[in-house]
Structures are given as C-alpha cells and as structure tokens.
Amino acid sequence: MVLTRRRFLKSSAVAATSLALAACVPAEPSVDMPVGTGSDAEMTEITYLIRSDIGVKIQEWTDEAIADFATVEPNIAIETIGVPWGDYNAKLLAQYAAGDPPEISANYAAGFPTFYANDAIVALDELVSENNVDLSVIEQAALDAVTRNGKLWALPLAHLPTIVYYNLDALEEAGATVPPIDWADTSWTTDAMLASANAAAKDMDDPTKAQYGMIFGNGQLGVFEWLWGADPFNDVGGPEHTEAYKTGIVTESFYDSETMNTFIGWVYDAIYGGSPVSPRPSDTDAIQQLVGWPMMSGRIGMAINGAWSVTNFAAVEPSWRWGVGAFPYGPAGVNTSPLFNDSWMLGKGAKEQDAGFRFLQYLAVEKGAELYAQITGFFPAHKENYPIYFDSLMNIPNFALSREDAETALLDAFNYGYVTPGKTLDSYPEWNRTFNQTMGPIWNAEVSVADGLAQVQAQFESVIESKS
Amino acid sequence: MSGMAAVGAGGAERPRLSLRWREAINFYLFLAPWILGFLAFTAIPIIASLFLGFTKYNAISPPDFVGLKNFRxxxxxxxxxxSLRVTLTYTVVFVPLQLVSSLLLAMLLNLRVPSMRTIRTIYYLPSILPTVVTGLVWIWLFNADFGLINFFLYKAFEIRGPNWLGSERWVMSAVIISGLWALGGGVIIFLAALQNVPGEFYEAAELDGANILHRFWHVTVPMISPVILYNLMIAMILSLQVFTRIYVLTQGGPNYASYFYNLYVYDNAFSYLKLGLASAQAWILFVLILLLTVLALRTSGRWVHYSGGV
Structure with missing residues (x-):
C-alpha cells in the first residue's frame, strides 16, 4: 500500500484518537505480584487504600506486609493506593462514587462512624465467625470503639491513649515535678502540672529564647473538659453521659457552660495569664514549621498528645532525655484520657469481599499486626504484640524510662480512657472545622473566653440545626 | 488514476466523497482527542454537577433528588x-490593587535600562513558584513574633506588628498582600501591550506639550485599554476562585474571617461529604462570575478603545 499524505494524516489522527481513549481507560493496576506458587490458580486482586504522609514507616510496613502476605496467600494480589491524610477522604469518596470502593481502607479523616452512618462498610461479625478469627488477642477497648449496634465494623490495628510527654533534662534542671507513670497517682493533678510548668518556664518574654513549661491544648472538640467533669455534648457530666458518642449523631452542645468556661479559661491563663507557661499560637506555629511537633524543639517541658507521637522521637532522636507519663487528674478528680484508634474497614460494594477480609484478618491478627508493631511505632491493638512494640520503644535514643515503667505508663492508660470524638462522631471533620474556626479568636486573645465560647456555642447550634 | 477508481459489484463506479466531506472527516478526526477530552473532563462533569446541585449526594449512596433544597x-x-462576603471583599480590594500594581510594574519594566531582561525574569519568578511553597514562606513572613514583616515594622518604626494570620481584623490584609506578590502574569501582558503602543503617539503628544501624566492618561491608558479589560476579567475570575493560597495560609480562619467561597465548596464536597450542596454552590459561583463578566463587558464600551474603532 502506498503511503499517501492523506493516508498518513488519517492514520495519525486515528492513532492520536486511540491514544486519547486509551488514556481515559483506567491504567492496569500496579499490582504487587505475589511470590511463590499458585501461578496456575486464578488470581484475585484487591485494592488497599493506604495513608502515605506519615513517614516512610507506614509505607515500609505496607511493603513488608504485602510481601509476606503473598507467601501466605499467593493467589491474592494487593493493589495499593497511597494518599496523604488530607486527601484520604476525597480519594475514598471518589472510589465509592465510581462504584469501585477499595476492599480495605482505614478510618482516617472522616473515620468509621461516617462510613458506618452512610452504610458504606461491611459488618464483620459473620466473616469473623466463618473464618474462626480469634479476636481475644485484640484489646477489648479498641474493639468496643469500632462496635455499633452490637456489630463489629472494623478491625483495629493501633490503639492510642493520650499521654504526657516530657523533656526530662529540662524538668530536672528546673527542679520541676516529673509526670508520674502511675495513672492512679492522684497527686498528679492539672494544678501540679501547672506548677511544674511554672518551674520549667523561663525567658517567657522573649520568644526567641523562651523555654516553655507546657503545651496543654484542648483535645478534640474541647474534650479535655472531661478532666473538669463535663463534656461538650451533655449537661450532666463526663463522656459516659453523651448519647452522641454512642449514636454518632450530635443533637446538642454546651460550649457556653460554666465548666467549659473554667476549663478554657485555665488553658488561656497558661498562655496569657500573669505567669504564662505555654507558647502563644503564633509561637507554636513558628516552632511547628521548624521541627514539626513543637515538643521536638527541646524548648517545651511537657506536652500532651496521643501515643503516636512516640514516632516523632524515633524519627528525630533527640539529644535530651525524654519520657512519658500519666494524664493529670483534673478538678473533677478524674484523669480520663481520650483514646484514639486506627482501624481498618472492609468496603461495602467492593468486589472481592472474601479476599479483602482475608487480608484484613492478616493485617489485624496475623503477621501483618506483628510487623505493624515492629515497624510503625504505633501502639498496637494486638495484645500479643505489646512486647514487640516495647522492644522498639526502648531502642529510641534517650528514652528515660525503664521497660517496666514504660509498660505501666502506656498500658494503664486504657483503664482511664474514653474514645475521642474523632473516632465516634459522624461528620467529625465538620464538627472539627466548626470548633477550630470559632476557637481561633479565643486562642489569639481577640475576644474574652466567655464571648468566644458563646460564639462557639452559637455556631455549633447553627450546624446542629442545619443537620436536623 | 484509473487504477485508483474502485469498481463495485455490477461494474457501477462507487461514488467518491467530495473534497468538502473528506476535509470535514479529517478535521473531526484530528479534533477528536480534544473533543473527547473536553466532553469527558469538562462538559459532562459540568452537566453532572448541575444535576447534582438538585440532589442530596455523598458519593457513597446514589444521588437523591431534593429539588431546590440545597439552594434554600x-x-x-x-x-x-x-464566605461570599469574604470572597467579594477580597475581589473588590484585590483586583484594582493588582491591576494598578501590575501596570506600574510593567511600565517600570518597560524602561530601557541595562540588564532589563534579567530584572523582568526576576519579577516573573514568583508567578512560577508553587503556591504551596510560597504560602509556607508567607506564613513565616507574617508570624507575629518571628516574622520579617513585624521585625521590619519594629526596627524601622517601633511599631508592634499585628498577629497577621491569627487576627480576624488583619487576616484579609495578609491574604491581599500575599496575593500581590505574584503579579508576573498580568505584568507580562501589560508589558506586551505597552511595547505595542506606537512611539509616534508619544512624540505627537510631547510636541503638543503633554507632560508624563498626560501622556500616560491620554495615550497609554486608551491604547492598552483592551488589555486592561482582559486583565480585569481574568483577575476578577481568579479572585473569586482563590483556593490554594488560602488553604495553606489560614485554612479559612480565624473564625471564618478568611473562609473563601471555594474553601467552603471544597469542605462541603470532600470533608463533609455533601457533594450535592457543593455542586449547588459551584453553580451559584458560576452564575456570579458570569454576571460580573457580562457587566464588565457591557460597561467596557465606555472606556475601552479598540484600534480602528471596532
């Protein structure tokens, strides 16, 4: 055939069109092909949405777990899709919208309550029973956190209390009280912590030199109010009285309560009072930009945060000695620590439910959970893997506690904890945005605590009304 | 040539396509990739979003038609x-400032001085830097205690600068200042327009005794007025759609003082799982932009001068 100009142009156009169409077709999944046998058997492919922004450790764990899983189940191939925390929801939604939800995803961002409320995840009880999965190896409180209406909706891999981190060198140098490991020690109160912070704080007039006593914070949606014996979503008492934590649906809020005023006023005074011990938000932002979590700057005596922050110490390897201690008792005589969990869910409508659950089982109760405890630095929900976690914790430089003390400080926390709202409320990102936006004027000292909290309450009421 | 003519069954000559038809087929074949891309990634999503604007849709369950409920x-x-007030305030203040600054900068860059090409490149650099990176730099600059801006204010004037990003009162000023930094795109277009103004117009004006301000107002401005209109419309549209810089700088805070419209659209769509509501919002913004653009075009007859009187 003679290649005329017309033929060439037509062929080029057809080829270009084909290329454009091919570009619109979903790419072949980058399946992590299993090693080992089973090449003759039919392969089942499942999709696993992972979070890619928490350092190399999660990725490293994922890679190792998938490689090992391939030796256990050579006929199940895993396609991983990595997205950072901020995009996790959007990606997950896009997959649902396309009718192709991933078999396995985690309860980041919107969390399991939102996906539960939207009927987007599978109840696991039948699959657990059919596959004889022994859930007794998982911390019961972690399982309770993902149970609704008597059914289990996810399998927890990490279970993380809120604890006090401290810079032992700074506290010792100032002669300040060091947070105890004993959660039953009622002498460790918010006032004792403030006194210790006062002792440790110096040069507070000069942000470039200041050594801050503590960063206390407010907890998710202000739940450190629990220490003052109240909760933002009931007017009776602590979190155990809040119906919204059981149903996921917020129907009332009490941000302008006297207790909330007292609690926020206490934290406010720690920043702006006559004897400040905490950095102002602009100082925190500046330190955060330099070192990530401000505690790692070495300029903070104590900081309250979830147990995941141990990974910061592993990454930074500070030159100063550090430790972890119990949450302080508040004026109400309780030291309720907000509990977090990272749990993995099986997507409703995902094509390969059985293979998906098999992988979930592997991650939560088999070798995957072991690798998780060993590699990620997140406190495992799998009780038998606690020793592995503590082995890795003891390897972090300048950790000042003995292994026994570390076990007490972290494990006892679960006896004093309650699941944090981010893991119980439907539409948590919306509540979180509402809270953070409206609290801004208070933390930046633009309004009084009372006026600011009245605004917070008004905004919550407005959102509650819009949802009713 | 005879060999080229196809002979059909029964010996009848197959009718050949006319040149016009063949050209049309070729035209559409070549255009097909772009038409398909436009349909798949622009036209169909736009139409779908119009439909979704009348539904309750969370991407997980099928859309549920709710009529005008989202708009109500x-x-x-x-x-x-x-969010609408924040966005419109920003647009009303920022767009004139941006236009004037771009034009003044373009006039400076139009001067004949040594190394002008290098200077022009330097001024254009902010426009090609990633918004996220520049946003992080601005966070530093605006920091109340460590930021260079407050440091300068204190050293030069002994003024204690405000908490730029943490104050409801000051955050909009900070957002506007950070936006004015990247003027490169508008400047380049103004510069091109300025270089196209014939020199003899200035010479004639000078002979008539026009000073520099007269020349600017009676020669430069009318001659580049179509470009001013173009830059005005582009700046207006981009201001109403601003997102990334705000997302990095303030996340819309404090107390929604910098909560721009598109930030709310994004939150509704991807954080709150209200894609139907977000679609309705997107269409409201579309209509708003359309109205403002039409208004700008309608009023342009009074001040835009096209060469040849068109």
Whole structure:
C-alpha cells in the first residue's frame, strides 16, 4: 500500500484518537505480584487504600506486609493506593462514587462512624465467625470503639491513649515535678502540672529564647473538659453521659457552660495569664514549621498528645532525655484520657469481599499486626504484640524510662480512657472545622473566653440545626 | 488514476466523497482527542454537577433528588454568606490593587535600562513558584513574633506588628498582600501591550506639550485599554476562585474571617461529604462570575478603545 499524505494524516489522527481513549481507560493496576506458587490458580486482586504522609514507616510496613502476605496467600494480589491524610477522604469518596470502593481502607479523616452512618462498610461479625478469627488477642477497648449496634465494623490495628510527654533534662534542671507513670497517682493533678510548668518556664518574654513549661491544648472538640467533669455534648457530666458518642449523631452542645468556661479559661491563663507557661499560637506555629511537633524543639517541658507521637522521637532522636507519663487528674478528680484508634474497614460494594477480609484478618491478627508493631511505632491493638512494640520503644535514643515503667505508663492508660470524638462522631471533620474556626479568636486573645465560647456555642447550634 | 477508481459489484463506479466531506472527516478526526477530552473532563462533569446541585449526594449512596433544597439551605446558611462576603471583599480590594500594581510594574519594566531582561525574569519568578511553597514562606513572613514583616515594622518604626494570620481584623490584609506578590502574569501582558503602543503617539503628544501624566492618561491608558479589560476579567475570575493560597495560609480562619467561597465548596464536597450542596454552590459561583463578566463587558464600551474603532 502506498503511503499517501492523506493516508498518513488519517492514520495519525486515528492513532492520536486511540491514544486519547486509551488514556481515559483506567491504567492496569500496579499490582504487587505475589511470590511463590499458585501461578496456575486464578488470581484475585484487591485494592488497599493506604495513608502515605506519615513517614516512610507506614509505607515500609505496607511493603513488608504485602510481601509476606503473598507467601501466605499467593493467589491474592494487593493493589495499593497511597494518599496523604488530607486527601484520604476525597480519594475514598471518589472510589465509592465510581462504584469501585477499595476492599480495605482505614478510618482516617472522616473515620468509621461516617462510613458506618452512610452504610458504606461491611459488618464483620459473620466473616469473623466463618473464618474462626480469634479476636481475644485484640484489646477489648479498641474493639468496643469500632462496635455499633452490637456489630463489629472494623478491625483495629493501633490503639492510642493520650499521654504526657516530657523533656526530662529540662524538668530536672528546673527542679520541676516529673509526670508520674502511675495513672492512679492522684497527686498528679492539672494544678501540679501547672506548677511544674511554672518551674520549667523561663525567658517567657522573649520568644526567641523562651523555654516553655507546657503545651496543654484542648483535645478534640474541647474534650479535655472531661478532666473538669463535663463534656461538650451533655449537661450532666463526663463522656459516659453523651448519647452522641454512642449514636454518632450530635443533637446538642454546651460550649457556653460554666465548666467549659473554667476549663478554657485555665488553658488561656497558661498562655496569657500573669505567669504564662505555654507558647502563644503564633509561637507554636513558628516552632511547628521548624521541627514539626513543637515538643521536638527541646524548648517545651511537657506536652500532651496521643501515643503516636512516640514516632516523632524515633524519627528525630533527640539529644535530651525524654519520657512519658500519666494524664493529670483534673478538678473533677478524674484523669480520663481520650483514646484514639486506627482501624481498618472492609468496603461495602467492593468486589472481592472474601479476599479483602482475608487480608484484613492478616493485617489485624496475623503477621501483618506483628510487623505493624515492629515497624510503625504505633501502639498496637494486638495484645500479643505489646512486647514487640516495647522492644522498639526502648531502642529510641534517650528514652528515660525503664521497660517496666514504660509498660505501666502506656498500658494503664486504657483503664482511664474514653474514645475521642474523632473516632465516634459522624461528620467529625465538620464538627472539627466548626470548633477550630470559632476557637481561633479565643486562642489569639481577640475576644474574652466567655464571648468566644458563646460564639462557639452559637455556631455549633447553627450546624446542629442545619443537620436536623 | 484509473487504477485508483474502485469498481463495485455490477461494474457501477462507487461514488467518491467530495473534497468538502473528506476535509470535514479529517478535521473531526484530528479534533477528536480534544473533543473527547473536553466532553469527558469538562462538559459532562459540568452537566453532572448541575444535576447534582438538585440532589442530596455523598458519593457513597446514589444521588437523591431534593429539588431546590440545597439552594434554600444555602440561603439560610450563615457560613455561606460569610464566605461570599469574604470572597467579594477580597475581589473588590484585590483586583484594582493588582491591576494598578501590575501596570506600574510593567511600565517600570518597560524602561530601557541595562540588564532589563534579567530584572523582568526576576519579577516573573514568583508567578512560577508553587503556591504551596510560597504560602509556607508567607506564613513565616507574617508570624507575629518571628516574622520579617513585624521585625521590619519594629526596627524601622517601633511599631508592634499585628498577629497577621491569627487576627480576624488583619487576616484579609495578609491574604491581599500575599496575593500581590505574584503579579508576573498580568505584568507580562501589560508589558506586551505597552511595547505595542506606537512611539509616534508619544512624540505627537510631547510636541503638543503633554507632560508624563498626560501622556500616560491620554495615550497609554486608551491604547492598552483592551488589555486592561482582559486583565480585569481574568483577575476578577481568579479572585473569586482563590483556593490554594488560602488553604495553606489560614485554612479559612480565624473564625471564618478568611473562609473563601471555594474553601467552603471544597469542605462541603470532600470533608463533609455533601457533594450535592457543593455542586449547588459551584453553580451559584458560576452564575456570579458570569454576571460580573457580562457587566464588565457591557460597561467596557465606555472606556475601552479598540484600534480602528471596532
């Protein structure tokens, strides 16, 4: 055939069109092909949405777990899709919208309550029973956190209390009280912590030199109010009285309560009072930009945060000695620590439910959970893997506690904890945005605590009304 | 040539396509990739979003038709009005400032001085830097205690600078200042327009005794007025759609003082799982932009001068 100009142009156009169409077709999944046998058997492919922004450790764990899983189940191939925390929801939604939800995803961002409320995840009880999965190896409180209406909706891999981190060198140098490991020690109160912070704080007039006593914070949606014996979503008492934590649906809020005023006023005074011990938000932002979590700057005596922050110490390897201690008792005589969990869910409508659950089982109760405890630095929900976690914790430089003390400080926390709202409320990102936006004027000292909290309450009421 | 003519069954000559038809087929074949891309990634999503605007849709369950409920909800929603007010305030202040600054900068860059090409490149650099990176730099610059801006204010004037990003009163100023930094795109277009103004117009004006301000007002401005209109419309559209810089700088805070419209659209769509509501919002913004663009075009007859009187 003679290649005329017309033929060439037509062929080029057809080829270009084909290329454009091919570009619109979903790419072949980058399946992590299993090693080992089973090449003759039919392969089942499942999709696993992972979070890619928490350092190399999660990725490293994922890679190792998938490689090992391939030796256990050579006929199940895993396609991983990595997205950072901020995009996790959007990606997950896009997959649902396309009718192709991933078999396995985690309860980041919107969390399991939102996906539960939207009927987007599978109840696991039948699959657990059919596959004889022994859930007794998982911390019961972690399982309770993902149970609704008597059914289990996810399998927890990490279970993380809120604890006090401290810079032992700074506290010792100032002669300040060091947070105890004993959660039953009622002498460790918010006032004792403030006194210790006062002792440790110096040069507070000069942000470039200041050594801050503590960063206390407010907890998710202000739940450190629990220490003052109240909760933002009931007017009776602590979190155990809040119906919204059981149903996921917020129907009332009490941000302008006297207790909330007292609690926020206490934290406010720690920043702006006559004897400040905490950095102002602009100082925190500046330190955060330099070192990530401000505690790692070495300029903070104590900081309250979830147990995941141990990974910061592993990454930074500070030159100063550090430790972890119990949450302080508040004026109400309780030291309720907000509990977090990272749990993995099986997507409703995902094509390969059985293979998906098999992988979930592997991650939560088999070798995957072991690798998780060993590699990620997140406190495992799998009780038998606690020793592995503590082995890795003891390897972090300048950790000042003995292994026994570390076990007490972290494990006892679960006896004093309650699941944090981010893991119980439907539409948590919306509540979180509402809270953070409206609290801004208070933390930046633009309004009084009372006026600011009245605004917070008004905004919550407005959102509650819009949802009713 | 005879060999080229196809002979059909029964010996009848197959009718050949006319040149016009063949050209049309070739035209559409070549255009097909772009038409398909436009349909798949622009036209169909736009139409779909119009439909979704009348539904309750969370991407997980199928859309549920709710009529005008989303629009009624937005009408009663304080945050919707606040985000609209924030965005319009920004546009009203920022667009004139940007136009004037771009034009002045373009005039400076139009001077004949040594190394002008290098200077022009330097001024254009901010426009090609990633917004996220420049946003992080601005966070540093605006920091109340460590930022260079407050440091300068204190050293030069002994003024204690405000908490730029943490104050409801000051955050909009900070956002506008950070936006004015990247003027490169508008400057380049103004510069091209300025270089196309014939030199003899200035010479004639000078002979008539026009000073530099007269020359600017009676020669430069009319001659580049179509470009001013173009830059005005582009700046207006981009200001109403601003997102990334705000997302990095303030996340819309404090207390929604910098909660721009598109930030609320994004939150509704991807954080709150209200894609139907977000679609309705997107269409309201579309209509708003359309109205403002039409208004700008309609009024342009009074001040835009096209060469040849067109």
């Amino acid at each position: 909800f937005l009408y009663d929603d304080q945050i919707f009005w606040k």
